[in-house]
Amino acid sequence: MTEEIPGIALTEEMNNSQKLFVRYLVAVLIDLTVLNLFDEFWDLVAIGPFSISVLAAILLQVLLKATLVLEHKVAAYFNSKTSGFARFMRFFTAWLILFGSKFVMLGAIDFAFGDDVLFTGPEHGVVSFIVVIMVMLAAEEVAVRIYGRLGTNS
Numbered sequence: 001m002t003e004e005i006p007g008i009a010l011t012e013e014m015n016n017s018q019k020l021f022v023r024y025l026v027a028v029l030i031d032l033t034v035l036n037l038f039d040e041f042w043d044l045v046a047i048g049p050f051s052i053s054v055l056a057a058i059l060l061q062v063l064l065k066a067t068l069v070l071e072h073k074v075a076a077y078f079n080s081k082t083s084g085f086a087r088f089m090r091f092f093t094a095w096l097i098l099f100g101s102k103f104v105m106l107g108a109i110d111f112a113f114g115d116d117v118l119f120t121g122p123e124h125g126v127v128s129f130i131v132v133i134m135v136m137l138a139a140e141e142v143a144v145r146i147y148g149r150l151g152t153n154s
Contacts, residue, residue: 024061027140032057034136044128048116056109056117060136063108067101102130 014022035053038045047053071094078090106129109117119125119132 024065026143028057028061030139030143031060031136034132034139035060038132038135042128044119044121044125045132046118046120048113052113052116056113059108059112060105060133063101063105064133064137067097067105070101071097102126102133105129105133 032054035045035047035057036050039047039053047056074093074097075090078086078093081087103126106119106126109119109129119129121128
């Protein structure tokens with residue numbers, strides 16, 4: 001099915017691979033924007049050259065998605081159990097993975113980029129890093145919601 005949008009090239013319906021590509025491209029661009037805004041306006045975040053911020057945004061997107069995959073797999077395991085302990089472990093492991101992954105991500109950023117990407121401030125930069133990640137996730141969620149609303153009003 002093709003649809004012509006005035007002022008824009010002819011578009012075709014996307015396959016799943018194309019949809020995933022666009023979704024992750026947009027997510028990386030959102031992360032890149034958030035990183036660079038924090039670099040520009042918050043003294044606790046310092047990022048070197050633009051090319052480093054692009055690579056950092058890609059690395060963070062990969063690590064965020066890997067975290068979600070792991071959290072969903074662990075959640076599925078505990079959701080298959082019926083005991084109260086399993087329910088507790090479902091929520092506890094979700095918290096542990098989602099919170100603990102931030103330390104892994106911060107370590108990966110430090111390992112990959114060293115002094116070119118710095119998060120400073122309270123708790124050796126952990127607080128500023130978590131703030132940046134939370135803003136990235138919030139910005140991605142806003143974009144997903146806007147996209148979803150555009151589809152329902154067509």
